[in-house]
Amino acid sequence: MRIFKILLSVFILLLFASFIFFKKDAIACEMIGQTHFSKISTNLYVDDSLDEAQKSNLIEAINDAIERVSNVYGNPISSPRIIATTEDKYSSFGFNPTGMQASGFFRECIFLGPKGLNTDVIAHEFVHAEVRYRTGPLVELTQLPAWFIEGTGIKVDYRRPFLLENIEITEEELAKVKSIFFLSDFPNTSVKYYQASRIAVEPMHTKSLYSGLERLNNGEKFEVVFRL
Template sequence: MKLFKSKFKIAGLIMLLFLFSTIAVSLKVYAKPVNAVLVDYSAMERIEKNVFIEADAGSDVKTQLLEFVRSSEDKVINIFGSRVASPYVIVALSQSALNKYAENITGQTYYYPWKNYIVIGPKGLNENVISHEFTHAELRERLDHKDKVPAWFDEGLATMIDGRYVNNEDVWKEHTNNGEKPIDYQTLGSHEAFNNYGTREAWINYNLACYEVTRWFKVVGKDGLLQLIDGLNNGKEFDNQYQLIESEMID
């Protein structure tokens, strides 16, 4: 009986150690998203309803940030017709703030059912990156916070709006032999194809995604985009809707 109790206690201790180690690892992995969620209670300064920046950032930087936010909002509205998402924007410029909030020094969005949290680093403090992240947040909000589109469409729409990939058609021509060899976009369906930001491979993938969504949007426009979103929210399959809407618009 004593031996049984000893074994039971040892098993219990092992389970507790496993639980605590799991919690510790989770806190380390998710520390930055959690910090973003708790930004209301941090030392970051709220300079507008949903915009936060380090308190010691210069007034000119804060003014410029708000200008970027305004112009980025306009770009999103121009594509969607309106804006329904209201994500937090957290600007981390110092190394300590980057360590606390950012996965990279450009921009990223943490998605939660109640709100999206955009973290902008020093390399992303511009209209292009902010509008890119706003687009991700807008699409996610309109899709009921569900992952209903392949990564190439998500990134393609964001890059189309942000305006940095101006040579996307040239990249597409190079990799398709001027359209003779089609791109297999199924290989770009996962965000892993875009995660190694800054590498040539990721740069090519962003350009290819930008080309395809830009091409499609020129045909279907805002109405086609909203029709696609509505169809996905009603349980329809992406590939079928994507092609069907384009063919209907052409007809």
């Protein structure tokens, strides 16, 4: 009996440790108000690495990003929590040098690193938050391919490599990226894959995105709804 209790305790500890490791970004999202990050406006938290001018520029970039998303897809409703820093030392909590969107337990969240404090990155991540907010884990895992998730984000990302006039993708390269379903298999350091994802979603009428996601929620299949 004693050995069983010890093994059970070890199992519970390992399970808890695994949960902390795999959901550290969600935990950081929810608990950010308990850290040294300060809330400077609704759903916006920054650390003291940003000076007043950077904070002001960030707020302006966020407003511009929301306007861009609205113009392309329609008004967003997700209101993600945005957490920003100019430091590189928080990678273990969800930050990378540019930006990353993650789902918390009760909200969507966007982490912005030093290279992500601009309209392009924020708009890109905002679309990810909107797609996840309007669907959910089950629809994302079973219906939304990685190239679609990334392509809809790249559509509002006007950094030079992602503009249509700067993209040259072969049919083979396009087919290769469209064969990737899970985000964990998507090479997120490859510009070519992001470019191919941008081309893959180009035929979609942008204003149909939100209604299409609702149709997926109602049980329709991705291939029928978006026909990409």
